[in-house]
Amino acid sequence: MVKQRKILLTATIVYTIIVLYFMFFAFGRGEASEQISSYTFIFMPENFISLPSPADLLHPNLMSMVAFGNTIAFIPFGILIPWLYRVSFVRFIILFFIAILVLETIQALTFLGSFDINDALQNSIGAALGFGAYKLGFRYRSLGRNLVATAISGMVLFIALWGLGAAVDKLTTKVEGPFVAITEWTDNSGNSSTGDKPDSIQINGQKIPLRYNLYGAEGGDSRTFTYKSEGQTIFSFDYGCPEPTDYSGSISVTRDDREIMSNSGELQRTHPDLFPSLFKIPLEPGDELKITIKGDMKAWDVGYTRMQYFWN
Structure with a gap:
């Protein structure tokens, strides 16, 4: 029993050193700290129990690996520590969370990383999974059966967490709703325009079908249309100079009186491959x-999609 405890203590210390190395020195942290x-x-926590989807794992990247590592790498602590010391779950998770907060703070102060509450929560969730796996698995007299039961319990709890994270992410993430065409606009002179709706226009020899509307200035004049977002939306339209044209036109967009886009017919003349172009921008209320x-x-298919939860 004493020998087993020494082996466990040694394994815990070695594993802790390995984790600390990855937290403070791996991934080029030393070189990056100099800059x-x-x-x-x-x-502020944000989707801290969300893990990469199975599709993401087919094309893994650094972010997806970090998300998995932040949880999986700390599961062994939830098994080793209660195996070494008789401790309640509440006491264990509080002390563990405090220790992680201290390490996160050291990371930030030494420029070897950042203090990220999401990382601390993910680390603690991993440790909690390990603790649960230990409590579920260590119910037999045989050490081998205990280890197998703990491994199976850990996998089941991790998959359950994965599913819960996906559900929470689904519930809390907004997606684009159906497209809403702007069928009537008021211009800078106060005139209301419902827009034209030909079946198609031609740009650079290409036939462009129109789905909703077509807006422009008559006789070479200038018209300014205003759109004010009443919620979290994504505003969009296509634009270009339809044939026949002498490319004398232009279009510009300002957001709260700051210009964010400007294009001209001359650009279409010199770079026809860029047209027709799509303008798309997310907007806040x-x-x-x-x-x-x-x-x-001309601008056509002008409208927006409202960002909404999937149940809307």
Whole structure:
């Protein structure tokens, strides 16, 4: 029994050293710290139990591996520590979480990483999974059966967490709703326009079908249309100079009186492969866009999609 305890203690110390190495020195942290001049502290948790989907694992990247590592790498602590010391779950997880917060703080202060509350929560969830696996698995007299039962319990709990994370991510993530076409717009002169709706237009010899609307300026004049977002939306339209044209037109977009896009018919003349072009921008509630169209330039299929939860 004493020998087994020594082996467990040695394994715990060695594993702790390995984890500390990855937390402070792996992934080029030492070199990167020389280029960091400010501390990074992230205190707001965000989808901290979300793990990469099975599709993401087919094309793994650094972010997906980190998300898995933050949880899986700390499961052994939930098994080894209660195996070494008789400790309740509440006491274990509180002390473990405090220890992780201290390590996260050291990472930030030494420029060897950042303080990220999401990492601390993911690490603690991993340890909690290990603790649960230990409690479920260590119910037999045989050490071998205990280890097998603990491994199976750990996998089952991890898969359950994976499913819970996917469900929470699904419930808390907004997606694009159906497209809503703007069928009536008021321009800078106060005139209301419902927009034209030909079946198609031709640009650079290419026939472009129109789905919803077509807006422009008449007789080479200038018209400015205003759109104000009433929620979290994604505003979009296509634009270009339809044939026949002398490429004299232009289009510009301002967001809260700051220009964010400007294009001209001359660009279409010199770079026809860029047209027709798509303009698309996410907007927050109250954001105001002003779209100014001049000359031959046209904008069509103007509208927005509202960001909403899947149950909406």
